[in-house]
Amino acid sequence: MKLLFFGTPEFSRSIVEELSKNHEILGVVTQPDRRRGRGHRMQPSPVKKWAQDNDLPVFTPSSLKDETFLQEIRALGAEVFVVAAFGMLFPEELLTMAPRGALNIHTSLLPKFRGASPIESAILAGESISGVTLMKMDQGLDTGEIFYQEELSLEDKTAPDVLEEMIPLAVTLLERLFRAWQQGEEVNTRAQTGPFSVCGKYDKSSYLLDWTDSAEHLSRKVRAFYPDAYIKWGNDRLKILQTSVHSSVEQDPGTVILTNDEGIYVSTGDGVLSIEMLQRSGRRAMTASDFLRGTPISLGTKLGG
Known part of the structure; x- marks a missing residue:
């Protein structure tokens, strides 16, 4: 598959690195450089650094509605957009630009814990099970229809432990979908049903x-x-x-x-x-x-x- 990747932190970098072994990464879209570490020096995101190390195009738009950015993305000709911990809502034009649409990896069993802190919120709520959801993005906050989900245990684990375990699950779900598409299979999605919850960032x-x-x-x-x-x-x-x-x-x-x-x-x-x-x-x-x-x-x- 020819894909454009959207993501920012180390979790995202691990996913795009795995995907690059079997697919053509046309470029990455990531958050702008930020002050990080004890010295508060301007540093690139892990995804940007990985892309630079692999001589791939990097885009750090301040707005996803910027016309120049949209023209550049359209010119890449990606079959599908893959999003993992990117942090910005997509406008309609971007959602429909790639023939296969935009896929999002979310670190909860949607519709539970939509939003910015699903792992922390699941642990705080006393959940014993969480998981990874692969969904087709829409304009809502983690409200898109679901392709696949995979569960994992939260028992006695810290949030970083859980996030690390979710990386291979996320890659497996993406590869499962890509393989089905490449074999000409029709993959149905299902709407999110049941009680939902939304979580914000913790300061x-x-x-x-x-x-x-x-x-x-x-x-x-x-x-x-x-x-x-x-x-x-x-x-x-x-x-x-x-x-x-x-x-x-x-x-x-x-x-x-x-x-x-x-x-x-x-x-x-x-x-x-x-x-x-x-x-x-x-x-x-x-x-x-x-x-x-x-x-x-x-x-x-x-x-x-």
């Missing part, structure tokens, strides 16, 4: 753990926002990387009730959260037992939140 304020929440919800936040969930530690931050949930005790939320080689046990609004892996600013991640050897914590200490 950094969401990463702070509030001890008045339940232990279960705090544990989900650690997984959903890994490795950025944190508590306040004086003027510093402690990133909380791994936890487990235990039954409740009668203590004020945020109180340390037990420390041992397994963890730092903290009372919450409902239940006890054991902190098992954590990281101070500028330090390496460590187990609770290693942390306690260098920084003992007395029982009854109130942790920040």
Whole structure:
């Protein structure tokens, strides 16, 4: 297949790299360079860097309605557009430009969790199963008709773990569709049915753990926002990387009730959260037992939140 790829982050780069092994990538459309990293220097997106390394055309339009951009895209003659974590809604002209239309890889089982943060939102909602949806794009936000879906488990996984597992699933669904098209098969789509939900982006304020929440919800936040969930530690931050949930005790939320080689046990609004892996600013991640050897914590200490 001759395809034009739309995407921006590392997830997208992994998908287009796999597709390039069997298909002709005519170019990529990606977000403009942004300030990234500790130095806040202008850097290209992972998709743009991959395209440059492979001498492919790169387009970074500020608007998908720009007439010059649309003319350039039309001239490429792509059979289909493939979209994965691109971040801009398509105008009608772009949706209908390629003979096979525009395909989108979405990291949830639509119609659940349409929008910008489907993996984090599924974990926070306590879902045990999520998956990947391959759909035909329309002008709505993740409302297009579905070609295929593939499930995967969310149990005890962080959001980055889940995203990594979704890459081969996404490629498999795309290859399945392309193979059917190349063999002349008619592939039917189905409309999204049932209850739907929409999720927006989470800002950094969401990463702070509030001890008045339940232990279960705090544990989900650690997984959903890994490795950025944190508590306040004086003027510093402690990133909380791994936890487990235990039954409740009668203590004020945020109180340390037990420390041992397994963890730092903290009372919450409902239940006890054991902190098992954590990281101070500028330090390496460590187990609770290693942390306690260098920084003992007395029982009854109130942790920040």
